[in-house]
Amino acid sequence: MTRNHTPKSLAVLLRARMHPDALPSPPPQLSPPPPSTDPDPAAPPAASVRHWLHAAASAASPAPATLDSFSDGYRSLDRVGRREVLRSLATDYDVPRARVRDLMRQYMSVASVAAAGGDGAEADEGKEGAGAALYRMERGLREALRPRYAGFLEAMNAQPGGLKLLAVLRADLLALLGEENAPALRALDSYLKEKLVTWLSPAALTLHRITWDDPASLLEKIVAYEVCGRFPVDFDLAVHPIRNLIDLKRRLGVGRRCFGYFHPAIPGEPLIFIEVALHKDMAASIQEVLWDEPPTPESEASCALFYSISSTQPGLSGINLGKFLLKRVIDMLRRDMPSVQIFATLSPIPGFMQWLRAKLASQIKLAETESQEGNSLEGASSTFRESILLSDEEKMIHNAIEQAHGKQGIELLQDILKTSQWVKSEKLSAALKSPLMRLCARYLAREKIRGKALDAVANFHLQNGAMIERINWMADQSEKGIQQSGGIMVNYLYRLENIEEYALSYSGKGLVHSSPTLSQYLEVTVTSV
């Protein structure tokens, strides 16, 4: 019962799709290396790329031509070649440990002398000489503790097209880490992520409202990332280019907004974009968002509903660009549309069913063990047992099933949830509504991992300062929706006056804020097994 680690979970949330660049699209074709340092032309491509990596990583300031050769070479490699380069980057240009140890020994002796002479006070105060030496050594240590690939990454980022290459490289690295969890690779990912967070600081990003007047090359990318994604997949619409373009025009038309976050180094393509529908009230189902003609004139809209957030760069997963995007979009909407007072989402609950199925399986197993071992051991194993269903709910499920075969409620529920067929039975749907809604509320608001919401989308919005406002039955009746969350969707609400406070109390204390409506589900006490 663990949440996927952050990068993957955010990829789920943000519906990131693999970018073409992350795939080895062009055939191996290398641009000529710098004249003085030609690698063996017969060498395999990965070796050439490692050669350029070496030339770039060992120079104090790598030549742009070398960096370009590395970029072109890396992009031309297949998966195996790229992984060879990534492993080399992570291990051959690692932290210079011998130097770190030397500097530490020096620092410790200076620091202890300085501390000893200062009757307990910090060494840097009052004693200029020792203070200056400490600062100098601390700077040297910070420098030495940087892996040797740090300079290469910095130089690559400064290069035209370099940020994009680093995003591709990190996407490959995340895929590799899924199969090969080596400490050096993990350290490379962690360092690169840290740098990307700095380079992609909100200060460097520009918010732009995407409209039908934008260049076709940009709109085409939105189509590639989004229209081919959520709606057509969820609703089984035919994936047809013209259909997609028509759909996109609708999404950019009256009653809707689309905003993208752009970085100067990756022009003509948003790093992340958000889609908004203007409504009278907070929508309770995906159908309410799928209109062709706006149900409410824009001037009368009082709710801005965020119905899709898409990240376009898999290599940037785990970097919360959405938080700042949401904030700035809210600011912009408030300024332009004073009538809009409600800022809410209609969001999927990607982990609910997975959690519930695992919960049911473990409880059924515990129950089996108990009945096999008899009453003598009951006390021991029942410590882990909990009541999943209320007695009323258990009764309703029993009544809805024709052949119960003497099974318990949780066993029946497990059977029912194996497929999506129950949605087609009015009786079953009615019987499942009450327990699924109650358990969904519990899953969203109570189930935690490392102090944060287990559900990745919930965690995303809660950390941004939202509250859980409402869960909606049969809000997404697509096959995927039923499989993921029993068709339930949730509205997260951004209350302007509480955003900062909620974000703070969630990040600090893991406090989940929810509406009284949601609390009703949570206050039901389960007393009988």
Added chain:
Amino acid sequence: MTRNHTPKSLAVLLRARMHPDALPSPPPQLSPPPPSTDPDPAAPPAASVRHWLHAAASAASPAPATLDSFSDGYRSLDRVGRREVLRSLATDYDVPRARVRDLMRQYMSVASVAAAGGDGAEADEGKEGAGAALYRMERGLREALRPRYAGFLEAMNAQPGGLKLLAVLRADLLALLGEENAPALRALDSYLKEKLVTWLSPAALTLHRITWDDPASLLEKIVAYEVCGRFPVDFDLAVHPIRNLIDLKRRLGVGRRCFGYFHPAIPGEPLIFIEVALHKDMAASIQEVLWDEPPTPESEASCALFYSISSTQPGLSGINLGKFLLKRVIDMLRRDMPSVQIFATLSPIPGFMQWLRAKLASQIKLAETESQEGNSLEGASSTFRESILLSDEEKMIHNAIEQAHGKQGIELLQDILKTSQWVKSEKLSAALKSPLMRLCARYLAREKIRGKALDAVANFHLQNGAMIERINWMADQSEKGIQQSGGIMVNYLYRLENIEEYALSYSGKGLVHSSPTLSQYLEVTVTSV
């Protein structure tokens, strides 16, 4: 005979002017602090600002409202108040030294165990457990070695308007460091500069050609930074708004280009801008650049002459934005104007006269000491003596002076250079041309500090990959030009095929590339005293 330290010298080069924001313009007026943490309303402003600093610097993720309060408060402070805040920032939120020492002790024991078990090989290879622990501890150490103000600076940069505030703060800090060279303040400057370099990575900057079609608010800023600067000051034109605007229109018109580097966080204002004149040949004097009607049709121009580079943010001094700007401007001009083959500057030599005057003074002093002490000690002090003038040059100077009073050539030269009057005498000018041109070539190409060119502008262009092409007599006859460089100006040439190579050999070995014309001056051997 030391070159100014980098920030100051680049400020000279880039003709940075104090930005209004760096001055305490508005009267002390504080926005209300966050409700729960009100400072004493009777407290002096600096104390309030320190209160917000404390609130922001101690939080894991500072609230935007707190950061805004700090910004507004800081801007409203006078010089004394700002300095109090800067001192507090540098010393109260310093590196947590006790924690650093603890982590180092832990690291050293793990690292030595890992190293001992690995028969000489690096600890991270092969042994996953120890390797993972080392990486984790190195990350922890990197974190601990960051001063406690690091998070505050990062959060401020992410805030709208934050980058600008940090630039203001650094400008104040540089001014304070000029008077109070405390290690903690220097460490703060060095850390902040390092962060600014990352945040202002060329990847985050946009190149924009500034034209007369740009918003008036932008052009007004160019006028404020540039037109009130170089030309009117140098040529004593009346600083009149209309005159400036007309001048600006000329600088953006046919035959000229102006390019700015913009950052999304400081919109509507370039961080640095460069002005280009399109010529048939490389201009040899400022007069050749001051045309009203283009001397050459744009289509026939073969030389792009960079005649002005201006940095607008004093707080960004020492951060070489010009290098990338030059590179991208050259790329853009090459693409748009294939007929342009020569990329050169017409640059001042800000340190020449200062260096020469100091040289003359020290040699005169040595000569006096020698004559006082007699011949017995001649050997000892003459080690430091060198010949400044050639015998022919000495003769010419003697001939040009009516009353030499038995003085030596260097004494006469010192007297002559005390004012700018010599320019008005044809005889004196003719006598001075040969020694000044020769000494200027020596100053530019040979005089070094810490392995780099002593002249700040020379250092700037050489590190960018230029070569010294030509020095020009009477190229800038303004009072300032005569005082700074005897009226000499220099053309640095950017040869596309050599830029990278020259930049590399200069940064690595301090190699100064110069043309055969310049070498002629350098090959003259001084034999007689």
